[in-house]
Amino acid sequence: MELRRLESRVVKRFHRACADYALLQDGDRVLVALSGGKDSLLLLRLLARRAKLHRPKIHVEAAHVVMDNIPYETDRSYLRQFCEAEGVHLHLLHTAFDESTDRRKTRCFLCAWYRRKCLFSFAQEKGFNKLALGHHQDDILTTLLMNLTYEGAFDTMPPRLEMEHYALTLIRPLCLVQETDIAALTRAYDFAGQKVACPYEDITRRSDMNAVFHTLESLNPEARYSLWRALTKQHAAFGKR
Numbered sequence: 001m002e003l004r005r006l007e008s009r010v011v012k013r014f015h016r017a018c019a020d021y022a023l024l025q026d027g028d029r030v031l032v033a034l035s036g037g038k039d040s041l042l043l044l045r046l047l048a049r050r051a052k053l054h055r056p057k058i059h060v061e062a063a064h065v066v067m068d069n070i071p072y073e074t075d076r077s078y079l080r081q082f083c084e085a086e087g088v089h090l091h092l093l094h095t096a097f098d099e100s101t102d103r104r105k106t107r108c109f110l111c112a113w114y115r116r117k118c119l120f121s122f123a124q125e126k127g128f129n130k131l132a133l134g135h136h137q138d139d140i141l142t143t144l145l146m147n148l149t150y151e152g153a154f155d156t157m158p159p160r161l162e163m164e165h166y167a168l169t170l171i172r173p174l175c176l177v178q179e180t181d182i183a184a185l186t187r188a189y190d191f192a193g194q195k196v197a198c199p200y201e202d203i204t205r206r207s208d209m210n211a212v213f214h215t216l217e218s219l220n221p222e223a224r225y226s227l228w229r230a231l232t233k234q235h236a237a238f239g240k241r
Contacts, residue, residue, distance in 0.1 A: 036074030039134035048086035158237030
């Protein structure tokens with residue numbers, strides 16, 4: 001019974017996000033950025049099953065980016081099996097970066113940027129018009145706090161973003177789903193985790209700000225909803241379509 005309630009809550013918020021922010025339309029070719037973590041695996045399953053519905057009619061494939069110069073590895077055979085089970089074709093992409101080209105940027109930033117650039121180029125080349133990313137509500141609110149603290153900007157990752165230099169729209173269908181729900185559901189589904197964690201993931205500002213976000217929630221359990229309401233009022237991308 002508890003698992004059914006959890007599934008129902010996650011699926012309901014996924015569909016609500018797709019509707020509220022007009023994330024999916026008939027004829028969309030959607031490429032899922034599959035990192036191998038719990039968020040992207042769940043996103044792939046939800047979109048793959050959404051594609052089996054009649055309207056809107058969408059086509060879904062997945063891409064996993066291998067950064068050749070970073071000691072970071074996922075179980076690619078598991079990713080292949082997972083995608084096959086969901087009826088989704090998986091593309092394995094390779095890229096790398098040279099950190100000497102810009103000493104001002106951290107390895108974490110350069111790795112993330114080159115992965116994203118690889119996905120953008122591949123999606124455009126293969127005729128996808130949507131790139132689905134696995135960011136959940138906690139990611140979006142943590143980014144808001146980071147931008148407020150370090151940049152003095154009331155800004156974050158929007159649910160939907162039409163890119164300027166690519167014929168591509170970024171979508172975040174998990175934007176209304178809480179990380180705790182994703183973690184609980186993927187544990188219940190027994191999704192396999194990564195073989196080796198990213199060597200830089202625990203030394204970034206994001207991990208520190210994530211702790212701040214959880215502190216806010218401990219002070220006020222309604223903090224996330226207050227922040228989201230503020231986004232809805234002040235950020236055009238968060239207004240319902």
